[in-house]
Amino acid sequence: MTVDYIVKRLGMLLVVIISAISINFIIPRLMPGDPVQQKMDQMVAMGGTVGDVQGMVQEYRKKFGLDKPVWKQFISYWGDLLRGDLGYSLNNYPQRVSSVITGALPWTAGLLITAILITFVLGILMGAVLGWPTAPRGLRGVVPVFLVLHAVPYFLLGIILLFLFAVSVRVFPGGGGYSFGTALQLSLGSIADVLKHAALPALSIVLAGVGGWALGMRGMMISVLGEDYINLAEAKGLKQRRIFLWYGVRNTMLPATTSLAMSLGHVVTGAVLVEMIFAYPGIGHQLYRAIHAKDYTVIQGIIVVLVVWLAVTLFIMDLIYPLIDRRITYRRR
Amino acid sequence: MSPDVLQVKELRVRYDTYSGVVNAVEGVSFSVRAGEKLGLVGESGCGKSSTVLALLRMIKPPGRIVAGQVLLDGVDLLRLSDEEIRLARFAAISLIPQGAMNSLNPVMRIREQIVDTMRAHNGGKSRAELDSRVRELLQWVGLSDWVANMFPHELSGGMKQRVCIAMAISLKPKVVIADEPTSALDVVVQRRVMHTLERVQQELGASVILSGHDMGLMAQFVDRLGVMYAGRLVEMGPTEAIFEDPLHPYARLLIDTLPSLDRKGDFKGIPGVAPSLLNLPAGCAFQPRCPHAVERCSVDEPAWQEARPGRWVACHLWAEGRR
Amino acid sequence: MATMYRDRAHRALRFARLNMLLVSGLAVIVAVVLVGYVGSAIINQDDARVGAFDPGLRPSRDHLLGTDRQARDVLAVLILSIPNTVKIGLLAGAVGLGIGVVLGLAAGYFGGLVDLVIRTVADVVFTIPGIAIMIIVATNIRTMSVEMMALIVASLAWMYPTRAIRAQTLSLRERLYVEVARLNGESGMELVVKQMLPNLLPYIAAGFVASVSGAILATIGLEALGLGPQGEFTLGMMIYWARFYGAILRGMWWWWSPPIAVIVVIFIGLLLASAGLDRIANPRLQRTK
Numbered sequence: 009m010t011v012d013y014i015v016k017r018l019g020m021l022l023v024v025i026i027s028a029i030s031i032n033f034i035i036p037r038l039m040p041g042d043p044v045q046q047k048m049d050q051m052v053a054m055g056g057t058v059g060d061v062q063g064m065v066q067e068y069r070k071k072f073g074l075d076k077p078v079w080k081q082f083i084s085y086w087g088d089l090l091r092g093d094l095g096y097s098l099n100n101y102p103q104r105v106s107s108v109i110t111g112a113l114p115w116t117a118g119l120l121i122t123a124i125l126i127t128f129v130l131g132i133l134m135g136a137v138l139g140w141p142t143a144p145r146g147l148r149g150v151v152p153v154f155l156v157l158h159a160v161p162y163f164l165l166g167i168i169l170l171f172l173f174a175v176s177v178r179v180f181p182g183g184g185g186y187s188f189g190t191a192l193q194l195s196l197g198s199i200a201d202v203l204k205h206a207a208l209p210a211l212s213i214v215l216a217g218v219g220g221w222a223l224g225m226r227g228m229m230i231s232v233l234g235e236d237y238i239n240l241a242e243a244k245g246l247k248q249r250r251i252f253l254w255y256g257v258r259n260t261m262l263p264a265t266t267s268l269a270m271s272l273g274h275v276v277t278g279a280v281l282v283e284m285i286f287a288y289p290g291i292g293h294q295l296y297r298a299i300h301a302k303d304y305t306v307i308q309g310i311i312v313v314l315v316v317w318l319a320v321t322l323f324i325m326d327l328i329y330p331l332i333d334r335r336i337t338y339r340r341r
Numbered sequence: 342m343s344p345d346v347l348q349v350k351e352l353r354v355r356y357d358t359y360s361g362v363v364n365a366v367e368g369v370s371f372s373v374r375a376g377e378k379l380g381l382v383g384e385s386g387c388g389k390s391s392t393v394l395a396l397l398r399m400i401k402p403p404g405r406i407v408a409g410q411v412l413l414d415g416v417d418l419l420r421l422s423d424e425e426i427r428l429a430r431f432a433a434i435s436l437i438p439q440g441a442m443n444s445l446n447p448v449m450r451i452r453e454q455i456v457d458t459m460r461a462h463n464g465g466k467s468r469a470e471l472d473s474r475v476r477e478l479l480q481w482v483g484l485s486d487w488v489a490n491m492f493p494h495e496l497s498g499g500m501k502q503r504v505c506i507a508m509a510i511s512l513k514p515k516v517v518i519a520d521e522p523t524s525a526l527d528v529v530v531q532r533r534v535m536h537t538l539e540r541v542q543q544e545l546g547a548s549v550i551l552s553g554h555d556m557g558l559m560a561q562f563v564d565r566l567g568v569m570y571a572g573r574l575v576e577m578g579p580t581e582a583i584f585e586d587p588l589h590p591y592a593r594l595l596i597d598t599l600p601s602l603d604r605k606g607d608f609k610g611i612p613g614v615a616p617s618l619l620n621l622p623a624g625c626a627f628q629p630r631c632p633h634a635v636e637r638c639s640v641d642e643p644a645w646q647e648a649r650p651g652r653w654v655a656c657h658l659w660a661e662g663r664r
Numbered sequence: 665m666a667t668m669y670r671d672r673a674h675r676a677l678r679f680a681r682l683n684m685l686l687v688s689g690l691a692v693i694v695a696v697v698l699v700g701y702v703g704s705a706i707i708n709q710d711d712a713r714v715g716a717f718d719p720g721l722r723p724s725r726d727h728l729l730g731t732d733r734q735a736r737d738v739l740a741v742l743i744l745s746i747p748n749t750v751k752i753g754l755l756a757g758a759v760g761l762g763i764g765v766v767l768g769l770a771a772g773y774f775g776g777l778v779d780l781v782i783r784t785v786a787d788v789v790f791t792i793p794g795i796a797i798m799i800i801v802a803t804n805i806r807t808m809s810v811e812m813m814a815l816i817v818a819s820l821a822w823m824y825p826t827r828a829i830r831a832q833t834l835s836l837r838e839r840l841y842v843e844v845a846r847l848n849g850e851s852g853m854e855l856v857v858k859q860m861l862p863n864l865l866p867y868i869a870a871g872f873v874a875s876v877s878g879a880i881l882a883t884i885g886l887e888a889l890g891l892g893p894q895g896e897f898t899l900g901m902m903i904y905w906a907r908f909y910g911a912i913l914r915g916m917w918w919w920w921s922p923p924i925a926v927i928v929v930i931f932i933g934l935l936l937a938s939a940g941l942d943r944i945a946n947p948r949l950q951r952t953k
C-alpha cells in the first residue's frame with residue numbers, strides 16, 4: 009500500500025463529505041420560503057407551548073445570522089460542524105441535536121453491523137456453494153425462496169415479520185430497543201432483553217439481503233470457475249476443497265467486497281426504514297420522528313451523520329482491498 | 342524400440358451444445374513410447390485440446406468422454422475412481438495448459454502454487470524440503486529464486502509458461518502434455534520454450550505430447566507426428582517419413598503449403614473451408630476439400646490402419662494396402 | 665409470406681424458451697400495470713374517498729379487502745394506487761436512464777477529463793446514502809406531487825446506468841469496427857448513434873430495469889417515511905397510512921398486506937426481467953447443462 013494510494017482515497021473521502029454536507033446546507037436555502045423560518049414563526053405565534061421557544065428562536069437567529077449573506081452563513085455552518093455543534097432540536101429546545109444522535113447511534117451501529125456481517129457471510133457462503141457444480145440439491149431448492157425474499161424491500165419484510173412474530177404469535181416484542189420501564193444494565197437478563205428486541209429488525213435485514221448476495225456471489229463464482237487457473241488447479245490433482253476455497257472463493261472476494269461497499273448505502277437506507285417499523289431507538293427512528301415533527305435541525309444532523317459514517321466506512325474498505333487483492337496496489341502504484 | 346507407456350484406444354469426446362452435438366474427438370487411437378516426443382497438429386478446432394485433456398480426464402461439461410481407453414502402463418485412466426485419477430494427475434501424467442497466461446491463480450504467490458501441486462500428492466514433506474524443491478524446479482526451468490515470491494501479474498508471459506513447466510515436472514511424471522505451449526508467445530520465446538520441453542524429455546526421461554498449429558516448428562522437435570482433422574487422426578508416423586512422403590492428402594497439402602525454405606509457418610493455403618464439426622459430410626470428413634476424392638469417399642468413412650510399418654493413415658486410397 | 669411469419673413466430677418462441685426469465689418478468693409487470701389501469705377505469709372512484717363506508721371492516725363480500733380506518737375500500741385504494749406508483753417508477757427510471765446513457769456514453773467515448781469528472785461525480789453520489797439527499801429535498805418541498813416525486817427519485821437513479829454504459833462503451837471503443845467506421849470518416853455523433861447504440865441495447869435495457877426498480881424502492885421508502893404526495897394514492901402512501909393508524913399492531917392485515925403483495929410482485933417481475941437481460945448481456949452466466 010502506497011502513500012499515494014491512501015492520499016487519493018482520503019481525497020475522495022473529503023470530497024464526498026464536503027459535497028454532501030454542502031448540499032445539506034444549500035438545498036433548504038434554494039427552496040422558496042425557508043421552511044425553518046416558517047416553522048419558527050408558527051411556534052412563536054403559538055407562544056411558547058413547546059419548551060422555551062423564544063430562547064430557541066433567539067439562539068437560532070444568532071447562530072445562523074439569518075440577516076448575514078449566505079456565504080457567511082455557510083462558513084459559520086462549517087465552523088459549527090467542525091466543532092461537533094449541530095445546533096438545538098427545534099422541538100425540544102434545550103436538547104442538542106448531537107445528544108439526540110449520540111443516544112441513538114449505538115443502537116443503529118450495533119444492529120447494522122451485526123446484521124450486515126451475518127448477511128454477508130451467509131450470502132457469500134451460500135452463493136459460493138451454489139456456484140460450485142456439485143452444489144447440494146437441497147440448497148438449490150432454497151434459492152427461489154431467498155430470491156423472493158430479496159424482492160421484498162427490507163422494511164416491508166419487517167412489517168410482515170412484525171405481524172407474524174409479534175402480533176399473530178407473540179414470541180417477540182412489538183417494537184423498541186428494550187422493555188419499557190427497565191433500566192439498561194450489564195446483566196444477563198438485560199442483554200437477553202436487548203437481543204430479543206433486536207432479533208426481528210436484524211432478521212428483516214438478513215433475510216432480505218442474503219438472497220441478493222447469494223445470487224451475486226453465485227454469478228462471480230461461476231465466472232471464476234470458468235477461468236483457466238481453475239482448470240489447471242484441477243489438472244494438478246488438488247483436492248476439491250482446496251480448489252473451492254483457495255482458487256475459487258479467494259478470487260471472488262475482491263468483487264464481493266467491492267459490491268458490499270457499493271451496497272452499503274442501500275443497506276443503510278433499508279435499515280433506517282426497518283428501525284422506523286420496529287420503533288427501534290436508533291437514528292432511523294429518530295429521523296422518522298423528526299420528519300413527523302418537522303424538526304429540521306435534527307433531520308439535517310442525522311443526515312450529516314449518515315453521510316460521514318458511510319463515507320468513512322467506505323474509506324476503511326478501500327484501505328482493506330489491497331490486502332485482499334495484490335493487483336490493486338500494483339495497478340494504482 | 343522402447344515399450345509403449347501410453348495407449349489411447351478409440352477415444353471419443355463430445356460436447357452437447359445449444360446448437361447441437363459436437364463430436365470433438367471421434368475414435369482416436371495412438372500410442373506413446375517411453376521417452377518419446379509426439380506431436381499433434383491440426384487446424385484450430387480440430388480437437389487437439391479435447392484429445393489431450395481427455396487423457397487427464399479433464400473434459401468439463403457440456404463435454405464428456407463417451408468411449409475409449411487411456412492405458413497408462415496398462416491401467417485405464419478412464420476407469421479410475423475420482424480419487425485415483427486425482428492422484429494420477431501430475432504424478433503420472435501432467436499438463437502444461439494452452440493459455441498459460443491465465444492459468445496461474447492471481448491471488449497466490451508462485452511458490453504456493455508449486456507447493457500446492459506437490460502437497461496434493463505427497464503430504465508428508467516438510468516446509469523446508471518443499472521450499473528447496475521449489476527453488477530447484479525454478480532453476481531447472483531457468484527462473485531465478487525470487488520468482489517464487491512473485492504474484493502471476495508480476496511475471497511476463499514466457500515466465501508464466503516456465504512456471505507451468507516447473508509445476509508439470511515437479512512430481513516427475515511419465516508423460517508430460519503440452520497443449521499448444523507456444524501459440525501465444527513470440528518466435529524467440531517459442532523456441533526457448535521448445536528447448537526447455539526438449540530437456541524435459543532428455544533429462545527427465547518423460548514422454549512429451551505436444552500439440553500445436555505450427556507444423557514446421559513442431560517438425561523440428563518431435564520424433565513422431567499425428568495429423569488431426571475434424572476430430573479424427575488422419576495420419577501418424579515418424580516425422581521425417583511424413584515430411585518425405587505424406588500418405589494422407591490433407592497431410593500432403595499441409596506440407597506442400599509450408600514456406601519452402603525452412604518449412605515453417607502456420608497453415609495458410611489449403612483450398613476450401615475448415616469443416617464445422619456440427620455438420621460433417623457423410624463418408625470422409627475431408628472429402629469436400631480433397632483433390633483425390635473418389636466415389637467411395639462420400640459414402641464410407643475410411644478406417645484407421647497401418648498402411649506401412651509404423652505409418653498409420655485413414656484414407657480410402659490406402660485401403661487394404663492398395664496403391 | 666406465411667412461411668416468413670411462421671419463421672418469425674418460430675424464432676420468437678425459441679427466444680422465449682431460451683429466455684424464460686425475461687419473458688415471464690415482463691409478463692408479470694404487464695399484468696400488474698393492466699390491473700392498475702383497467703381496474704382504475706372500472707371501479708367506482710368514490711369507494712376510495714374518506715368516510716365512504718364504515719371504518720376498519722374485515723374483508724367480506726362487499727369489501728373484498730375490507731376497509732381502512734379512514735373508512736375507505738382497501739381494494740379501491742389499492743387499484744387506484746398502482747398507476748401512480750408505476751408512473752413514478754417509469755418516469756424516474758426513464759429520466760435516470762436518459763441521464764445515465766448520455767453521461768455514460770460521453771465518459772466512455774471521450775475519455776480523459778470528461779471521463780474523470782463524470783466518474784468522480786458518479787462515485788461521490790454513489791457514496792452518499794440516497795435517502796439522505798432525497799429526505800433533504802422532500803422535507804423542503806411544500807406540496808409534493810407524483811411528478812415531483814419521480815424527479816426527486818430520478819436524481820439518484822442515474823449512477824448505475826452511467827457506470828454500466830461507460831464500461832461497455834469503453835470496451836466497444838477498443839474493438840475494431842469502431843476504428844474502421846472512424847476511418848471511413850463518420851463523425852463522432854454518427855459513430856455513437858449508428859455503431860455503438862445498437863450494441864449497447866441490452867445494457868441500456870438492463871440499466872432501465874435497474875433504475876426503475878431503484879426508483880420504486882426509493883419512492884416507497886420516502887412515502888413510508890411520510891414524505892410522499894399526501895393527497896395521492898400510491899402504494900407507499902397506503903403503507904404509510906396503515907402504519908400511521910397502527911394497522912400492523914392492531915392486526916388489520918387486510919390493510920397493509922395488499923400493497924406489500926403488489927410491491928413484491930412488481931419487484932419479482934423486475935428481478936426476473938433483469939436476470940433475463942443479464943443473460944443476454946453476459947452469456948457466460950448461462951450454464952450449459
Ligand SMILES: Nc1ncnc2c1ncn2[C@@H]1O[C@H](COP(=O)(O)OP(=O)(O)OP(=O)(O)O)[C@@H](O)[C@H]1O
Binds near residue numbers: 365383390404
Ligand atoms: N466447452 C466447449 N463447449 C462446446 N464446444 C466445445 C467446447 N470445447 C471445445 N468445443 C468444440 O470442440 C471442438 C474441438 O475443440 P478443441 O478445443 O479440442 O480444439 P483445438 O484443436 O484444441 O483448437 P485450438 O487450436 O483452437 O485450441 C471445437 O470445434 C469446439 O467447437
Ligand code: SF4
Binds near residue numbers: 631
Ligand atoms: S478418404 Fe477419400 S476424401 Fe478422404 S482423404 Fe482419402 S481420398 Fe480424400
Ligand SMILES: [Mg+2]
Binds near residue numbers: 389390391439
Ligand atoms: Mg486447443
